[in-house]
Amino acid sequence: MNSSQTQPSSRLRVLIVGGVAAGASAAARARRLSEGAHITIIERGPDVSFANCGLPYHIGGEIADRSRLALHTPESLAELLNVEVRTRTEAVAIDARGRTLALRNLDTGAEETLSYDKLVLAPGAAPLRPPLPGIDNPAIHTLRSLQDMDRIKAAAASARSVLIVGGGFIGLEMVEQLRHLEKQVTLVETNDQVLPQVDAEIAGPIASTLRTHDVELVLGDAAESFAPGKSPAGDAVVTRLKSGREITADMVILSIGVKPENALASAAGLELGARGAIKVNQWMQTSDPDIYAAGDVVEGADRIFGGAMHLALGGPANRQGRVIADHIFLGPEKAHPYPGHIGTAIVRVFDMAAGVTGWTEKRLRQAGTAFESTIVTDHQHAGYYPGATPLTIKLLWSPADGRLLGAQAFGADGVDKRLDVLATALAGRMSIDELAQLELAYAPPFGSARDVVNTAAFTAQNQRDGLVKIVPKITADRHLIDVRPQAVASIDPLPDSTNIPFSDLRSRLGELDAGKKYAVTCSLGKTSYFAARILMQHGFDVVSVAGGLKMSRPVES
């Protein structure tokens, strides 16, 4: 407790640029560690400590009270932390040698220079707004601040149709909230799937959900220019897509990603990463050890493979801010380093949720890394207990040692739980064998004796151990056997297949040809696995289709 008691004498001058997630967290922890430090928060906007992540939900009306989004006013934050808070003040230049920061008051234009012992850069990231023709139309919005939110909410009040450009996490939240407001919503996404952060098997069901909720999806196309136009509601924007198609909407929301607010850092010569984010070490120190950076502006280390990674999420920003304060005031012996990013994100899309943790198949393929993929669907809790709904989990794992590399999930309930379990497993560098034996909380309302995480890991083990060969889709080179019950297969027949219900399989083996190659399928991939085991043991060359017809023949792509 000695260190703590010596703090009041310390009059370290800490300047923090950015007063929201990373910045306010650094300030708060710094004050708890040192009553004596002189802490100043410099914030360009009028607000500090607000819940960026809540903005879409106020637009949609779910969070009715706007003031809930401001966790603090500048005044209450200053009082709570006994810090100086300067809003509407932009940090304009760092003199790293002289350890000073130049500021400009945005209301008065007055400039000032403050000196620091430690500088913390937490300026976040700005929404991308590419220089496309017509982009300056005031009906084209981006969402980052409370003011952006107010503008969108006001515009939405009179709009009937909205075009969302970009189908990532924030884009999908906006789609959902604007449909809550009963707007006519179109979503344009460059990729051939929604939510490019996940793989196709998870994006497919999200797309179905969106369509069920009357969202028009335009995939594999991009906005190229904007022009003023007219709609039944009045003035509108006509967005011209790469394909030539034109979409008229009363307002446009761009949610195509963010770019780190690196101007200050870049001008000061701090090292930047490939995507323009500030490079930091495990203590969040930039290339200048007296200058720290945290949040959306930094490039962190990827915990899975160790490379560089830019992750713009609230949790990491908050925790990084805390690490900075610890390093400044507790020193490297007592502080605990930021361990790097996993990449865990979730989005609710109407009555469904989807998310990811760690690496996706796409990233693994791009990196040329060896991986195996396992996809299973099961109930989120005991099937016999009311309210059981399907939950799909995709695991990516290393064929070398079974180590989990990433996971994704989709379902109506329990998606967040499975992602959190799998994110924890990634942090613990666990393997599919460890996942198979996780002892998760089970009572009928909450789980199953074998949780879907266990089941997914069992299936991965079976693939790894050669008990079954699971293929991602039905291909023409194998004769297809549909092992669903005859009653199901006759209502919903599968073309180019032979229906041999699983219950008949053992007695009908004689109908099969030892010289042929077979693929078996069913609804979910479980019965086809059982069938494949029988056929393999009788010497047949057989594969089972991953995830069954639910995955290989989804309602839409």
Next chain:
Amino acid sequence: MNSSQTQPSSRLRVLIVGGVAAGASAAARARRLSEGAHITIIERGPDVSFANCGLPYHIGGEIADRSRLALHTPESLAELLNVEVRTRTEAVAIDARGRTLALRNLDTGAEETLSYDKLVLAPGAAPLRPPLPGIDNPAIHTLRSLQDMDRIKAAAASARSVLIVGGGFIGLEMVEQLRHLEKQVTLVETNDQVLPQVDAEIAGPIASTLRTHDVELVLGDAAESFAPGKSPAGDAVVTRLKSGREITADMVILSIGVKPENALASAAGLELGARGAIKVNQWMQTSDPDIYAAGDVVEGADRIFGGAMHLALGGPANRQGRVIADHIFLGPEKAHPYPGHIGTAIVRVFDMAAGVTGWTEKRLRQAGTAFESTIVTDHQHAGYYPGATPLTIKLLWSPADGRLLGAQAFGADGVDKRLDVLATALAGRMSIDELAQLELAYAPPFGSARDVVNTAAFTAQNQRDGLVKIVPKITADRHLIDVRPQAVASIDPLPDSTNIPFSDLRSRLGELDAGKKYAVTCSLGKTSYFAARILMQHGFDVVSVAGGLKMSRPVES
């Protein structure tokens, strides 16, 4: 795949005693691994593969359709797995030398002896029914089988009052379900708290919830004898407690634990553990390597400290059954051992849930193991998003290295998620420092930028690092400072304390006496931590009360 293809020739004779969780799972996996093995399931009861865990919910009517509880009939299981299923057949003796098992048909009395290559014992456990005077009264029930369930459901139909003896997991489920049926419910528990499997801080709020739902709790008392009596509904049972109190109820349900069904194993000379459960190795082999055992009948290894542990839960039973089949048919090279028990359990109690994973404070104290305890309450998801409810987490961790030893949780929502994250962390032998940096899925409907798990770990770090001294309760030897806002403190004053609202603390330090010892408290323990940091840095001897008034002054014990 060679091993798989050679299986049909194998005619290994596998006998399985018990056809429910562990037994049926072993049979199912065995069949998938070997089409050729000769597998026979011997089951004393009329049913196999039923959901024991669902029994209370059919009694209460939540699972309306009884047939949902039978995952298979004996016939459908036999067909699915191509195994022989003998119900109403009791295994009566093992001849381990001769590798035979003697059976008795319970309907005909016919006896028979079957030989085996591998014997799997999965007979489960029987509810304790101590030889108390009057215990044979047919209105005194225990719950294990579908028949027990039917009897209880029938009796409940005409009963108005029910006495539940034993407030563990199953006891609480029965309390809840019988209140759903609007019975008058009294719960007697020997311990001075409900749910003896958790610590007092978690049991306290469960007790409050039970009382809110008009359950009469009789704690620290025990049933000693039963006598026939009369109630307004007709014939009743008068239960006499140790205290002398008599409780008249139309029916009694005993849920005071189970004892392993060890008669067969014990007679065969298999090694048993202290509590009568069968000792097994990591492959679930008993002291006779051709005899395996799994489920409620075995004593497993505790994954936290390595000792022996009896755990009667569905998940472990299912996974152990699978390990047995793997060991028999894949051999020790390809099979993966059962890693031992964590001890993860959850129960819903009306609108609340509570659970535990790993060790409790009670167990740590009994074992004389060094530990630290941290308790925090926070919201289950972003506080600004509608529906935020409090969630309490208790962490037990090692002062030596910060390793997590156990955790408990209580709340209306999200308890299962936090338990599963913490169970995964226990499996990964993670420390509080790793928990502090878990990157969990955050969007406002699902979590917080700092999940309550992160926050609990932050607090544990602060304790470990000497940033704050947290005491479990208010004691008279320190002057108490209540740092809640004056408006709160005046409505709900705290006796023998001085109210110095946190916002005034820095300016009112002059009122404090450097020679005195102080304790600070607030509602949840967060503001008091902030206050303690200020006071410590000004040289005061100060402690913060764990969990605030919510924990140190709960509505009831």
